[in-house]
Amino acid sequence: MTSPVPAWLKGSGEMRARISALDWAGTPIGAFAVWPEELRTSVVLALGMDAPCCIFWGREAIQIYNDAYALVMKRKHPGFLGRGLLEAWPERDAELREVIATVFQGQTISEAEQPWELDREGELKTYTFSISMSPILGVQGDVLGIFHVAQEKTNEVLTRRLQRAKELTSTFESMPDAVYVGNLNGITDCNSEAIRMLGATGIEDLRTNIGDIGRRFAVRSISSGQLIPPEELSFVRALRTGQTVVEDVMATRGDTGENVYIRGASAPIFDNGEIIGAVAINTDVTDRYRAQIALQESQEQLRLALASASQGTWFFDPKDGLLRGDEQMTSICGSLESVGPISYWLNLVHLEDRDRVASALEVTLSGGSDYDAEYRVVREGEIRWVRSRGRLLRGSRNSFRMFAVVEDISNRKMTESALRHSERMAEIGRLTSSIAHEINNPLEAVTNLLYIVRSGQLSKDQDGYLATAEAELQRVTAIANQTLRFYKQSSIPTATTCEDLFESVLSIHKARSERHHVRIQRGNKCKSPVVCFEGEIRQVLSNLIGNSIDAMANKGGSLHVKSREGTCKRTGRKGHFLMVADTGMGMSPETVAHLFEPFYTTKGLEGNGLGLWISQEILARHTGSIRVRSQEGTGTVFSLFLPVVAVTR
Numbered sequence: 001m002t003s004p005v006p007a008w009l010k011g012s013g014e015m016r017a018r019i020s021a022l023d024w025a026g027t028p029i030g031a032f033a034v035w036p037e038e039l040r041t042s043v044v045l046a047l048g049m050d051a052p053c054c055i056f057w058g059r060e061a062i063q064i065y066n067d068a069y070a071l072v073m074k075r076k077h078p079g080f081l082g083r084g085l086l087e088a089w090p091e092r093d094a095e096l097r098e099v100i101a102t103v104f105q106g107q108t109i110s111e112a113e114q115p116w117e118l119d120r121e122g123e124l125k126t127y128t129f130s131i132s133m134s135p136i137l138g139v140q141g142d143v144l145g146i147f148h149v150a151q152e153k154t155n156e157v158l159t160r161r162l163q164r165a166k167e168l169t170s171t172f173e174s175m176p177d178a179v180y181v182g183n184l185n186g187i188t189d190c191n192s193e194a195i196r197m198l199g200a201t202g203i204e205d206l207r208t209n210i211g212d213i214g215r216r217f218a219v220r221s222i223s224s225g226q227l228i229p230p231e232e233l234s235f236v237r238a239l240r241t242g243q244t245v246v247e248d249v250m251a252t253r254g255d256t257g258e259n260v261y262i263r264g265a266s267a268p269i270f271d272n273g274e275i276i277g278a279v280a281i282n283t284d285v286t287d288r289y290r291a292q293i294a295l296q297e298s299q300e301q302l303r304l305a306l307a308s309a310s311q312g313t314w315f316f317d318p319k320d321g322l323l324r325g326d327e328q329m330t331s332i333c334g335s336l337e338s339v340g341p342i343s344y345w346l347n348l349v350h351l352e353d354r355d356r357v358a359s360a361l362e363v364t365l366s367g368g369s370d371y372d373a374e375y376r377v378v379r380e381g382e383i384r385w386v387r388s389r390g391r392l393l394r395g396s397r398n399s400f401r402m403f404a405v406v407e408d409i410s411n412r413k414m415t416e417s418a419l420r421h422s423e424r425m426a427e428i429g430r431l432t433s434s435i436a437h438e439i440n441n442p443l444e445a446v447t448n449l450l451y452i453v454r455s456g457q458l459s460k461d462q463d464g465y466l467a468t469a470e471a472e473l474q475r476v477t478a479i480a481n482q483t484l485r486f487y488k489q490s491s492i493p494t495a496t497t498c499e500d501l502f503e504s505v506l507s508i509h510k511a512r513s514e515r516h517h518v519r520i521q522r523g524n525k526c527k528s529p530v531v532c533f534e535g536e537i538r539q540v541l542s543n544l545i546g547n548s549i550d551a552m553a554n555k556g557g558s559l560h561v562k563s564r565e566g567t568c569k570r571t572g573r574k575g576h577f578l579m580v581a582d583t584g585m586g587m588s589p590e591t592v593a594h595l596f597e598p599f600y601t602t603k604g605l606e607g608n609g610l611g612l613w614i615s616q617e618i619l620a621r622h623t624g625s626i627r628v629r630s631q632e633g634t635g636t637v638f639s640l641f642l643p644v645v646a647v648t649r
Contacts, residue, residue, distance in 0.1 A: 006032050008040055015067045016047060018078050027082045028060050038144050042136050046147070055136070057145040061085035061100055072150050074120040091119055099133060104143045109133040113153045115274045126274050128153045161269070161276045162188050178282040180206070181269070184239060188277070197262070197282055218252040222261070222289070238266035238278045248285065261289040314390075316342065316402040318365070325406075332386060332408045334379030350376035350383065364392065364402065371404060385413040414599050414609075493645075495529040498563035498576055505541045506561070512549050517556030526563040530576050531645045536618045540626075543611040544580040544638050550603070551584025551636065558583050568625070568641050575624070575643040587630040595628060 005020040009032070025031040029039070039057055046053035046066045054065035054072075061084055070077040073088075080088040086096055099109060110132045117126050129150050136145040162181070178197040180190030187194075187206040199216055200206050219228045230236065234245040244267040251260050266280040312329030316322070324339045333348050342361065349357050353375035364371040371390040376383050390404025506513075506520060513520060548559050560581040567574050587595070587602075594600045596616045601609035612626075619626050623643055630636040 004032070006040075008044055011047070013047065013067055015065065015070065015081075018081055019043070019047075019064060022082050024082065027062060029057055029062050029082070036138070036144065038136055038138055042145065042147055049149075052150045052152075054148045054150070055145055056085050056100070056133075056148060057136075059100070059104070061096075061146065063088065069150065072120075072152060075122060076120070089118060091117065091124060100146070103133050103135050103146045106135050106137075106143055108135065113157055113272070115272050128157045128272075128274075157271065158276055161271050178284075179280070181277060181279045182206075182235075183277040184236070194282070197260070197284065199256075220250045220252075222248045222250055234264040234266040235278055235280045238268045238280075239275060242268045242270070242275050244268075248289075250289075259286075260284060261286040311405055311407040314404050314406060316365075316404075318400070329406050332379075332384075332406055333377050334384075348377050350378060352376075364390065367392070371402070374409065384408060385410045411599065493531045493533055495531050496534050497529055498526040498578055499524040501534070501537055501541060501578075502561045502563070505538055505545055508542065509545055509549060512546075513559065516549055516553045518549055518552050519556075519558045521558055521560045523560065523562035526565050526576050528565065528576075528644070530642050532622055532642060533618075537622070537642070540615040540618050540640070541578070541580065543615050547611070548580060548582035548584060548636070551582050551586075557635075568643075570625070571623075573623075573643045575641055578640040578642065579637060580640075581635065581637040583635040586632040586634050586636055588632055592628060592630055596626075 009016060009020055024035075029035065039055070042055050043064055046055055046064070046069075049066060050068060052066065052069040052072050054063055054069045056063060062082060063080060063085055065073070065081070073080065076088055085100070086093055089096060102109060112130045113128050114131070115126050115128055117124050119125075120127065130153055131151075132149045134147045135143040136147055138144045173191045175191065176193065178191065178194035180187045180194040180198075182188045182190075186208045187198075187203070190198075190203060190206065195202060195206070198206060219233065220226065221228055228249065234247050234249075237243075237245045244265065246263070246265045248261065248263050251262055252258070261284070263283045263285050264280060265282075266278050268275045269277040269279060312326050312332050314323055314325040314329050317324075321341055322339055323342055323345055325333070325335065325345075326338070330336075330338050333345070335345070335348060337344065342358075346354055346358055357373050357375050360371055360373045363369060371388065374385065374387045377386050378384075385408070386406060387409045388404050388406040390402055392400045393403050394400045502522070502524065512518075545559065545561070551557075552559070560579065562579045562581075564577050565574070566577050591602060596612050597609075598613040599609040600613075616626055619640060619642075625641045627639045628636065
């Protein structure tokens with residue numbers, strides 16, 4: 001039940017009415033009748049002032065305030081009239097306890113434009129107040145309460161601070177970069193470059209929520225490539241964290257689709273420890289990034305070109321004595337490291353080539369001729385050939401670095417070796433042909449002499465010996481003739497039969513086939529001739545028959561050579577099919593897949609991997625073809641097709 005309103009409290013105003021209506025008997029102060037003179041006088045004084053005033057009575061700091069102070073209380077008005085100060089502002093409990101204790105010791109507190117973090121509107125915000133707190137003394141000089149005056153300065157301070165920032169930004173107008181100042185509610189001032197960069201028509205277009213401005217662009221981080229939401233833009237992060245934020249971004253304008261690369265630097269603006277805004281400087285670095293991207297693309301193209309050519313690069317800097325190789329370089333040289341002293345890289349070179357390579361490097365590094373060396377390296381237990389070419393790149397003050405390109409030339413070396421081998425074999429063929437020709441002459445003479453001798457009277461044994469000698473001479477003559485035909489070179493196609501081609505080759509391999517217990521099975525059904533380069537086709541058949549004998553060298557087996565006339569299903573041309581089949585060890589599907597590749601061999605050091613590749617090339621020149629099927633443990637079949645008339649070269 002409320003007490004009667006005393007005469008001293010009567011009058012107009014919201015707070016007089018609310019104070020009169022409150023049941024003060026239920027508070028630590030008590031009913032009006034027990035209010036001391038000091039309290040009544042302080043309340044009357046506060047209610048008569050235009051400034052926001054509040055009485056904190058007793059140690060409980062019970063609040064009694066005037067109409068102006070109700071605006072300070074905001075959402076806590078009128079619910080905290082007649083309730084304690086600490087109960088009203090629990091978020092400032094520790095500081096307020098200290099203030100109450102200080103004033104109750106008889107001291108007056110006065111602060112101008114100080115930030116206070118308070119929950120006045122449902123969330124904690126920073127407000128600026130100029131305050132005074134004075135003790136209310138009793139007749140005995142003891143402190144009975146606190147007379148508090150609070151002037152809110154939030155808007156004034158913010159306006160003044162932003163005005164200072166605006167005055168500062170006026171000096172930025174001549175800058176080429178975009179400069180703007182603002183807070184979460186929008187941009188308050190900026191230069192013309194900022195208006196252009198932000199795609200605005202003017203400053204008024206930017207005085208909106210900063211998130212709305214951010215949503216005009218699709219912004220990606222250059223470092224991560226991820227989209228940056230508006231609330232994570234550097235300007236907003238500076239406002240939120242109070243830290244300077246620098247980040248390179250790619251912004252895509254929503255209206256034009258234009259991509260712009262921007263380096264954004266945003267820093268918070270503080271006043272008395274409070275963040276009141278932020279200033280941002282955005283630099284258009286589009287040209288720089290496009291040049292960087294073009295350089296990266298050029299470097300990547302060079303890297304791919306070098307990789308496709310089995311080439312790598314390396315630099316040597318004498319300042320630190322280190323040689324730095326790229327990924328391809330380390331792969332070619334079989335190195336586990338990409339950086340190391342020259343001695344490390346020389347240790348990868350074959351021992352027999354090491355001194356020569358070191359000498360060539362020394363000549364170039366001392367200012368001599370360009371570096372060019374071919375040498376061997378041991379990579380994963382395999383010897384590979386490498387060529388390295390380089391030169392000095394001279395800088396200022398006699399400084400220099402050495403740049404070089406390194407390439408794997410193992411295939412070239414193998415080709416050169418194969419060509420030398422081919423040339424030697426051709427020379428042997430010519431020599432063999434010459435020898436066979438020369439043997440023929442005395443063989444004819446000996447044959448004639450034997451005929452004359454047998455015309456006379458001989459004993460039975462002598463006649464038998466002569467017959468044997470004559471048979472062996474005929475055999476030698478046959479071998480010499482076959483050798484002549486096998487190595488005979490021709491510049492134009494000639495007509496021959498499949499049987500003749502097979503027999504001339506089989507005679508050469510007769511001894512090997514007998515030694516390895518290989519049985520020859522013939523099946524020549526072709527009677528019409530084929531027009532071809534005999535020497536080349538014999539070379540193909542010799543390669544196939546030799547491979548078949550090798551496949552049956554351990555256990556023996558059967559070698560089938562067959563021919564038939566027919567039509568090629570792929571081309572529709574008539575011609576001859578020649579087959580070479582064996583019952584050897586056979587091949588895996590993986591081996592068959594690589595069989596016609598140059599330098600692919602299953603014979604280790606005994607093979608050069610060129611036989612079947614060359615055979616395929618020969619048949620291609622004859623507009624023919626070669627096919628193979630094989631099964632491990634069963635054997636292999638090679639099928640050749642030759643048209644009736646080969647094309648001319």
